[in-house]
Amino acid sequence: MTKVAFVADVHVANHRRWGGAMINGINERGAAALASLKQASARAAVHECKMFVVLGDLFDHTRPTPQLVAGTAAALLEGKLYRPGMRVIVILGNHDAQSDGEGDHACASLALIDGIEVIAHPSLICVGDVELLCAPYLPGLASEWLPNSMVVHGKATTRIRLLATHIGIWDEDTPAFMKAARDAVGIGQLRFWMDAADVHMTFAGNWHAFKRFDSDRPIESREPARTPVLTSAVIPGTLVPAGFQEPDQHLVGRMIMWDSNDPNAITTHTIEGPRFHTLTLGTSLNPARWSSVPPTPTTQRPTSPPAGHAGDRLATLTTDSRSRLYVRIRCQPDQLVEATAMRDNYLERECVAFVEVIEDDTLVRDAAQAAVAASQGEGPVADYVGLVEVAPPGTREGVAARLVAYRKAAL
Numbered sequence: 001m002t003k004v005a006f007v008a009d010v011h012v013a014n015h016r017r018w019g020g021a022m023i024n025g026i027n028e029r030g031a032a033a034l035a036s037l038k039q040a041s042a043r044a045a046v047h048e049c050k051m052f053v054v055l056g057d058l059f060d061h062t063r064p065t066p067q068l069v070a071g072t073a074a075a076l077l078e079g080k081l082y083r084p085g086m087r088v089i090v091i092l093g094n095h096d097a098q099s100d101g102e103g104d105h106a107c108a109s110l111a112l113i114d115g116i117e118v119i120a121h122p123s124l125i126c127v128g129d130v131e132l133l134c135a136p137y138l139p140g141l142a143s144e145w146l147p148n149s150m151v152v153h154g155k156a157t158t159r160i161r162l163l164a165t166h167i168g169i170w171d172e173d174t175p176a177f178m179k180a181a182r183d184a185v186g187i188g189q190l191r192f193w194m195d196a197a198d199v200h201m202t203f204a205g206n207w208h209a210f211k212r213f214d215s216d217r218p219i220e221s222r223e224p225a226r227t228p229v230l231t232s233a234v235i236p237g238t239l240v241p242a243g244f245q246e247p248d249q250h251l252v253g254r255m256i257m258w259d260s261n262d263p264n265a266i267t268t269h270t271i272e273g274p275r276f277h278t279l280t281l282g283t284s285l286n287p288a289r290w291s292s293v294p295p296t297p298t299t300q301r302p303t304s305p306p307a308g309h310a311g312d313r314l315a316t317l318t319t320d321s322r323s324r325l326y327v328r329i330r331c332q333p334d335q336l337v338e339a340t341a342m343r344d345n346y347l348e349r350e351c352v353a354f355v356e357v358i359e360d361d362t363l364v365r366d367a368a369q370a371a372v373a374a375s376q377g378e379g380p381v382a383d384y385v386g387l388v389e390v391a392p393p394g395t396r397e398g399v400a401a402r403l404v405a406y407r408k409a410a411l
């Protein structure tokens with residue numbers, strides 16, 4: 001059996017907003033990201049994974065400070081303390097790459113550290129009965145570079161081949177403006193390339209919300225007895241969300257594991273860390289989903305708790321990264337008093353780092369800015385309006401008109 005753990009989009013940085021105290025060159029936001037990464041590496045080792053794979057955007061930008069690089073290296077290597085044979089593999093993402101020149105990326109110095117493999121070129125890594133086909137991010141159209149990166153290695157042998165890459169993957173439910181991204185491909189197209197390159201399952205960093213693409217179409221398998229493929233591609237989502245602009249906070253902070261013993265299944269593991277929740281007046285966070293708050297018991301713990309040192313250490317790491325909940329309360333202008341009371345209530349909880357009350361019109365402005373950034377025409381704006389939450393109901397047309405006006409003003 002060969003188990004592999006995947007995380008994506010860690011975006012390690014000393015994020016300035018709500019950055020907190022800087023200690024030895026790392027602020028609170030940076031420390032929170034490193035704590036989550038460390039916890040993930042440890043948990044992968046405890047689950048006896050043979051590979052711990054970062055699917056791109058390990059760093060948020062191309063010039064991480066030496067302190068952040070050192071902290072990142074230590075976090076990546078945490079799991080090797082009790083599972084020295086676990087391979088740590090880092091694939092480059094778009095945020096890591098300064099240019100496509102040799103070594104011109106944020107992970108250049110990490111590549112010099114014993115035990116960390118930085119993958120900057122398409123390559124094949126064989127471990128046990130698994131072949132990991134690595135296709136790091138390249139500039140330009142993913143629909144051009146991805147198939148090129150996939151075909152160079154010919155057909156898989158008797159091993160099961162997995163693809164690890166950094167692309168968006170869309171299906172019919174994806175908003176139009178995301179489908180148009182240069183670094184995204186359609187799931188149908190991807191499945192076609194996967195068949196041609198003999199890839200069993202794809203794991204992709206880049207987009208920040210967890211998503212799995214299931215297939216009811218059996219793929220012809222090498223072993224006649226094998227069950228039909230159930231999952232063909234997985235987006236783990238961001239390991240450490242960076243702000244309120246991130247997708248649904250229940251679709252982030254996950255590590256995905258795959259096991260060659262059960263090659264059509266994946267398991268997801270919650271990794272504690274910062275979370276950003278936007279609430280409306282009168283609603284509250286569902287404690288069961290409020291994963292950042294102690295002492296919520298988690299069902300995602302290892303099924304057989306590791307004995308001794310490793311178990312104690314993992315428990316400490318989990319507590320360390322259970323930091324920081326950021327809450328935003330959205331209200332109408334005439335509800336400010338009520339919203340402020342709700343804010344004060346949240347501020348009393350020690351794990352809540354930040355609470356802000358925003359009037360509803362801010363939502364429209366944020367939506368307008370996102371639409372401006374994401375779209376080049378009124379069609380995508382209309383698609384976007386179809387997706388955003390609009391209150392009161394029945395005002396979509398009005399909001400669409402305002403979005404178009406804001407867009408014109410912003411151009």
Ligand SMILES: [Mn+2]
Nearest residue numbers: 009057095206
């Ligand atoms: Mn990213």
